Amino acid sequence: MLQRLSLAAFGLLLIVEIGAGPHSAVANPPGPTPADPAISSVLSERSDSTRLGVVWTPPAAPDSAVSELTRIAGLGATAVRGSRLPADTVAARADSLGLHLYVDLPVAYVSATQLQDTLAGAAPTLDRLRALARRHASITHVGLARGADTTVPAACAPLRRWADRVRKGEAALRTYYVTPFPPAADRCAEAVDQVLLALPGDPAPVERWRDWQSEHPSVGLGAVGTWVRPGAETGLRIPHSPEQQARYLEAAFSQLLDSTRTSPPIVFVARWRDRSGPRLTSRRYGLHDATGSPRLAARVVRGVYTGTQRTFAFPAGAEPPSGPYGLVLFGWGLVALLGGLYAQNVFVRQTVGRYFTAPGFYRDALRDGHDLHPDANGLLLILVAGALGAVGTCAARLAALQPGTEHMLAALPSDLQSVLATGIEHPRTAGLIVGGGGLALLLLWMGALVLVARRRTWFSVAQGLVLVVWPCWPALVGLPIALAAGPDSPLTPSLFLFLLLGGGGLMLVYVTGRVLYDYWAVTDLSRVTVFFLGLLSPLVLLGTALLILALRYDLSFAYFWRLATLT
Numbered sequence: 001m002l003q004r005l006s007l008a009a010f011g012l013l014l015i016v017e018i019g020a021g022p023h024s025a026v027a028n029p030p031g032p033t034p035a036d037p038a039i040s041s042v043l044s045e046r047s048d049s050t051r052l053g054v055v056w057t058p059p060a061a062p063d064s065a066v067s068e069l070t071r072i073a074g075l076g077a078t079a080v081r082g083s084r085l086p087a088d089t090v091a092a093r094a095d096s097l098g099l100h101l102y103v104d105l106p107v108a109y110v111s112a113t114q115l116q117d118t119l120a121g122a123a124p125t126l127d128r129l130r131a132l133a134r135r136h137a138s139i140t141h142v143g144l145a146r147g148a149d150t151t152v153p154a155a156c157a158p159l160r161r162w163a164d165r166v167r168k169g170e171a172a173l174r175t176y177y178v179t180p181f182p183p184a185a186d187r188c189a190e191a192v193d194q195v196l197l198a199l200p201g202d203p204a205p206v207e208r209w210r211d212w213q214s215e216h217p218s219v220g221l222g223a224v225g226t227w228v229r230p231g232a233e234t235g236l237r238i239p240h241s242p243e244q245q246a247r248y249l250e251a252a253f254s255q256l257l258d259s260t261r262t263s264p265p266i267v268f269v270a271r272w273r274d275r276s277g278p279r280l281t282s283r284r285y286g287l288h289d290a291t292g293s294p295r296l297a298a299r300v301v302r303g304v305y306t307g308t309q310r311t312f313a314f315p316a317g318a319e320p321p322s323g324p325y326g327l328v329l330f331g332w333g334l335v336a337l338l339g340g341l342y343a344q345n346v347f348v349r350q351t352v353g354r355y356f357t358a359p360g361f362y363r364d365a366l367r368d369g370h371d372l373h374p375d376a377n378g379l380l381l382i383l384v385a386g387a388l389g390a391v392g393t394c395a396a397r398l399a400a401l402q403p404g405t406e407h408m409l410a411a412l413p414s415d416l417q418s419v420l421a422t423g424i425e426h427p428r429t430a431g432l433i434v435g436g437g438g439l440a441l442l443l444l445w446m447g448a449l450v451l452v453a454r455r456r457t458w459f460s461v462a463q464g465l466v467l468v469v470w471p472c473w474p475a476l477v478g479l480p481i482a483l484a485a486g487p488d489s490p491l492t493p494s495l496f497l498f499l500l501l502g503g504g505g506l507m508l509v510y511v512t513g514r515v516l517y518d519y520w521a522v523t524d525l526s527r528v529t530v531f532f533l534g535l536l537s538p539l540v541l542l543g544t545a546l547l548i549l550a551l552r553y554d555l556s557f558a559y560f561w562r563l564a565t566l567t
Contacts, residue, residue, distance in 0.1 A: 050263045051100060052305045053079030054287065055223055055271040062087040072272060073097040075287075075298070076305025081143075081196075081222060081268045085129055094138035101136075102176070102196075102268075103129055104143035109411040111556035112155035115148055119162050126166070133173050142166055146178040147198065147410060149559045150188040151566065159191040178222040180407050180567040183212045189219075196222025200270045200285055201403030206255040209264060220266035224252055226403075227283035228295065235317010243314040246296035250312055253304045269301055279409045279417055282400070282425050327397075327427075331390045331483045338383055338476060347373040348380075355470050362470075367522045369463050377465040381442065384472045387479040389435025394482040395500065396423050396430035398493045404567040411563055413553045438475075441538040442468050448536045449515075453523045467522075471514040474507040497564070508539040 054077055058065040066089055072080060080094070081102040094101050105122045107115070126142065133139040144162050149155055163175040176194040179186055189195050195216060199205040205224045212219040226248045229240040236243045249269065257263055274286035287298040296314065303309030342348050354362035365372075399405050405424060409417050423430035446461075446468040453459035478500075485496035512534060520530045534540060549555060 049265070050257065051079040051266045053077045053081060053100070053102070053266065053268045054301070055081045055083070055268050057083045057271075057273070057275065058086055058090060062089045065090045066093045068272070069093050069097065069099070073099060075302050076307075077301075078305075079266060079268070085125060086132070086139075088132065088135070091132050091136035091138055095136050097138075099138050100141070101139045102141040102143060102266075103139060104146055104178070105129075107145045107148065109147040109407070110145070110149070111554075111559040112149045112152045113556065114554060115145065115155050116158040119144065119158055126162075130166070130169050130173065133170050137172075140172070141174045141176055141194070143196075144175055144177050144192060147180060147407060148177065149556070149562065150177065150179055151181055151185045151562050153187050156188040156191045159188050163192045176220075176222075180404065180563070182208070182566060183215050185562070185566045189216050193218070194265075195219045196266070196268070198223045198407075199403075200224070200406070201226050201283075203403065205252055209256070213262065213264070217262075218265060220264045220268075221256070222268050223270035224267065225249060225270040225285050225297070227285050229282055230284060233317060233320075234315065236314055237317045238320050241317065242295045242297065243317065246300045246312065246314060249297050249300045250304075253300070254310075257304070269297075279406055280400075280421055280425060283406070327390065327393055328483060330386075331479055334383055334386050334390065334479060337379075341376065341379060341383075345373070345376050347371065348376055351466075351470065363518055363521050366463060366466055366518065369458070369460055372460075372462040372466050374462040374465055377462070377469050381439070381465065381469045381472075384442075384469065384475045385435045385439035387435075387475045388438040389431035391475075391478050391482040391500070392423075392434025393427045393431030394485060395496075396427035398485065398487075398496065399424045400427070401487060402493065404563070407563050407567050408560065411560060413555075416549075416553075438538070441541060442472070445515075445533075445536050445538065449519055449533055452529065452533060453519070453525065456525060457523060459523065463522075467515055467518055471511045471518075472507075474503065474510065478503060478507075508537075508542070512537045512539045 054072055054075070056068070056072065059068060065087060069080070069090060070093065077099070079100040079102060081104065083104050085103060086094070086101060091101065105119075105125055107118045107122050110118045129139065129142055133142075144159055144166075150159075159177060166173050166175050174193040176192055176196050177188070178196045178198045180198045183189070186195070195212070195218070197205075197209060197212060197219065199208055199221065200223045202208060202224075205221065209219065209221055226245050227240055228242055228245050232238055232241045234241055234243060236247060238244065256267060269287065270285045272286060273288045273292065274284045274290045276290065278284070286295070287301055288294050296312075299309075300312055303312065342352070351362065351365070354365065409421060412420060423433060446464040449467065450459055450461055450464040481491065481499060482496070485491045485493065487493060491499075515537070516530050516534050519525070519533070520527065546557075550557065
């Protein structure tokens with residue numbers, strides 16, 4: 001359990017880096033809106049030079065898949081990107097409909113070192129796909145990887161070898177991979193025939209594509225769109241409402257298909273229908289819900305793909321509530337409680353002066369063990385746990401807003417995805433885990449320190465509280481920083497990430513060092529004994545858990561970092 005919580009906490013900290021746009025920014029991409037007459041006049045009609053498609057997961061039943069494929073063609077799509085090998089009857093139907101099928105191999109979100117072995121494991125699927133392609137002209141492209149770490153050159157050689165293997169077997173079959181990385185970071189574009197960008201929920205998909213297109217003209221959009229929040233009220237003012245999803249696509253198409261500028265060779269909307277069992281249940285990307293009922297975005301796609309409609313009107317809806325303020329009130333309540341404790345408790349005021357300006361007197365008072373006010377120190381321990389919980393809640397809320405959160409989740413082992421996803425979708429749960437976990441680790445360490453010290457000298461629980469609690473003061477400093485972080489504040493999610501990772505790591509090192517030094521000075525135990533007690537510190541326990549997870553699941557923290565900072 002400790003291993004899962006530690007990786008979940010690490011992933012949560014990284015995820016707050018991904019993106020920086022609030023809900024409203026995601027729903028309204030930068031640039032002119034489709035309602036602008038200047039844009040409407042130059043919005044290109046459906047063009048043979050740009051394939052327009054959707055991302056689709058074929059139903060397991062061939063009859064259902066054929067029916068859905070027919071509906072997709074009726075929407076005006078000329079291409080479909082499938083995440084599953086199509087049945088023979090489905091491919092035959094695609095032939096008759098004149099569709100181009102892009103089929104992803106089951107190679108998703110792997111590090112560069114894992115890519116070769118994962119591709120080798122997908123070889124049987126590739127062989128079946130090539131056999132299908134010989135019989136069906138609609139199968140034109142095969143996706144070698146999705147979300148793989150193509151930021152390091154080591155990933156390029158496997159992609160190049162497998163692309164050559166595809167070309168030698170089927171000259172008409174083209175290769176691609178889907179990436180969330182920017183062109184400055186990606187290293188493998190030349191290894192395949194085409195690169196597709198995965199930009200679901202991105203606040204500026206057109207700008208991201210143009211950055212790529214300036215260096216690689218063949219790059220396309222493998223997934224563009226934004227999510228609908230289940231149960232959201234209707235109206236453009238409501239974050240992630242069906243109307244905002246539709247307006248997002250309308251605005252994106254108005255810029256992507258602008259006849260005065262270069263258009264992408266291929267655009268896939270994410271996605272045809274809501275996924276069953278999405279990583280984040282609060283994000284529904286489908287043009288249709290799970291029952292097949294169309295959303296407003298389906299009308300936008302139909303109008304643009306068929307060339308029958310260019311601009312759309314949607315109701316504004318009611319102004320969304322400005323809350324919630326519960327976390328802010330809780331956080332500043334902790335700050336007020338800390339201030340009141342300092343003002344009313346003489347022991348706290350004296351210990352603050354001793355701890356920061358006269359550490360020798362602080363250790364003398366700790367060694368003496370009298371008048372240590374365990375009630376005040378116990379309250380301080382609760383304040384520290386509350387501060388950690390509030391920071392965890394803030395991190396989870398920021399992660400829930402970031403478009404690239406799903407990239408991080410997808411790169412985690414499946415049995416850990418649910419742990420982290422639960423924390424992201426339920427920030428209070430994340431806060432309870434972080435705060436409660438921190439409290440449990442501190443109490444465990446304190447208990448070990450007290451028990452070992454008692455074998456040689458008298459050492460009370462009150463002394464243990466003082467020893468462990470006071471070095472944790474940086475956690476209290478992190479509380480107002482976390483409360484001030486947000487997409488629209490000067491303390492952006494990116495800056496918050498660096499402060500949290502850097503400051504959190506330094507805090508753990510500082511707390512461990514200060515506690516062990518004070519303990520050694522007060523108890524006169526041998527350095528060897530103190531060293532072994534340090535192995536029970538939160539720093540060592542969390543670090544060990546992360547190391548075990550990395551070895552067990554072959555995790556690449558460098559890959560996670562690149563996903564967090566580059567997507």
